[in-house]
């Protein structure tokens with residue numbers, strides 16, 4: 001306790017220098033002082049009273065009655081707690097009210113208070129008896145006061161949440177249940193020993209006719225109740241699928257009674273004493289991103305506000321007056337107000353947990369010198385797979401047919417029942433053949449032998465080469481070869497394709513790219529899929545088009561005004577609608593969280609920017625440390641012009657010095673050496689969008 005307290009004081013001192021709210025430091029500081037006093041008093045009590053216990057003739061009636069009352073209260077809460085927990089769990093599972101579940105467990109404020117009160121009652125029983133049977137009784141009464149005061153203060157200062165992985169003491173305490181158990185029960189064991197010593201001198205311990213002996217037996221039973229009730233509690237929770245709420249390894253932070261009372265924002269904190277404060281506006285999948293941030297010395301704060309979409313005001317509150325970086329979501333409005341608040345708080349970086357960043361005003365970020373990160377690459381295949389799923393579901397009317405079956409309308413096979421479109425040999429049109437558009441095109445061409453027509457501002461030679469090679473393969477095997485065409489206009493794609501998938505970025509040029517006039521150009525039985533951004537389609541015009549053309553079908557993952565759909569869309573049988581889940585695979589979402597975290601910490605620590613945001617695999621390998629770089633910063637050039645110059649010098653000198661093998665030409669102008677000295681590859685700037693490898 002002493003060393004732990006000391007460490008915390010030292011760390012709190014540092015925190016104070018960095019502008020952390022003073023209030024919290026004080027709350028963390030006081031319990032430690034009280035804790036030291038408790039330890040000293042315990043030792044004094046033990047030495048004094050073991051050496052010469054002066055036993056009273058018998059405890060007074062009043063104090064005995066007080067002890068019995070305390071014991072009964074303690075026993076009652078211990079006995080009812082597991083039952084209460086189980087009842088609450090059963091009810092909340094039915095009602096799906098997770099907050100009630102947390103309430104009943106010891107990580108919630110209520111649960112923690114209940115825990116503390118029952119512990120204190122137990123200790124109080126022993127100390128009151130000890131004060132009766134020993135002199136000087138004041139020592140025991142002071143111990144009782146200190147015990148209550150220190151635990152109450154620790155409730156305020158969230159001592160259970162301080163899990164600093166760099167501290168061996170914390171690791172020992174939270175990571176080793178036997179040690180933790182020993183720490184928890186040692187005081188009570190000490191008090192019982194003192195009682196036994198006192199009783200042993202005059203009477204038989206098992207003589208239940210004597211009041212102190214009777215109380216002693218009862219108290220020993222109560223001490224057993226704690227582990228028993230814990231086991232019941234844990235097993236009940238694990239049966240209902242929530243074992244982690246009682247696990248010591250889960251540093252859930254319910255933001256302390258104090259802060260929960262002052263402001264109803266639930267924050268989960270990791271590595272409270274970390275040097276850099278990084279805030280995530282939402283809990284994100286996986287734990288790797290948290291561990292990576294903690295390893296880089298960050299204090300990680302995760303907002304658990306129940307509200308789905310945080311307002312600008314909510315985020316300003318989260319940023320506070322000291323914040324180095326924020327990981328945010330595509331639903332948030334990252335404009336002038338937030339970047340100004342982040343900049344005032346000393347922030348250097350923001351990353352969307354998304355590849356699209358149309359919710360971010362990059363100009364505003366540039367103005368405040370804040371890096372803007374995104375998460376490309378990791379979601380390419382996942383998103384393309386959902387676009388492919390929607391294409392198939394729309395082509396084969398899967399959702400309609402499913403509803404039909406469930407409604408009990410199926411009476412037997414019929415030649416006309418849910419007839420849809422065959423994809424093989426038809427033309428797939430891709431608008432925006434970037435990472436996701438190209439991946440989708442390959443899936444549809446290779447998987448369903450569709451011909452390709454695409455429109456993009458840039459030529460996608462890699463995609464063209466792929467389709468050419470696949471066509472040749474089919475031909476060599478006696479099959480009809482697939483073909484490709486780069487359309488000179490978007491209208492060309494709309495007119496020719498049977499299935500069209502939209503994959504451009506959302507910006508001024510792509511807003512309402514698909515409008516009433518363009519919908520009218522499409523084939524009457526065409527399928528339109530949108531996994532890019534809602535406003536790329538004029539949704540109102542789409543609803544009218546769907547109404548007028550029942551054989552025209554759409555698969556939509558995104559909507560113009562999320563989370564809402566334009567009136568009438570939900571009633572359209574020829575529309576399949578899913579709630580923006582295109583990147584929602586476990587691996588991808590965990591990877592997105594990792595990339596977003598590394599973007600932020602990379603900028604905070606001044607690491608360079610990764611050369612190729614399309615190849616982020618080295619950051620996603622869970623068995624290796626990620627490179628010391630930010631995987632994808634979209635405003636790198638605006639922020640860091642000197643980086644480019646520096647890298648050019650770097651290239652020239654490194655080329656002369658080492659066995660450089662190749663130079664990759666990249667369109668985005670970011671320069672970064674990759675690989676080790678023996679296999680050095682540089683990415684250098686060029687006008688061309690396509691990457692070429694030039695042998696040196």
Ligand SMILES: NC(=O)c1ccc[n+]([C@@H]2O[C@H](COP(=O)([O-])OP(=O)(O)OC[C@H]3O[C@@H](n4cnc5c(N)ncnc54)[C@H](O)[C@@H]3O)[C@@H](O)[C@H]2O)c1
Pocket residue numbers: 355356357376377379380383431432433434435436437455456457458503504505506509510531532533557558580581582583
């Ligand atoms: N629904 C989802 O969950 C989900 C998931 C991932 C990405 N997305 C969206 O998909 C978009 C594309 O992601 P990506 O990784 O493929 O990005 P990308 O930058 O690799 O591809 C976008 C392509 O759009 C092209 N483009 C830009 N303006 C155009 C225009 N006016 N007409 C035609 N093409 C144009 C670009 O040249 C580029 O090739 C993201 O910006 C995001 O908005 C949505």
Ligand SMILES: O=C(O)[C@H](O)CO
Pocket residue numbers: 330353354355356357379582583584
């Ligand atoms: O842009 C993105 O990344 C998606 O919309 C969320 O996965």
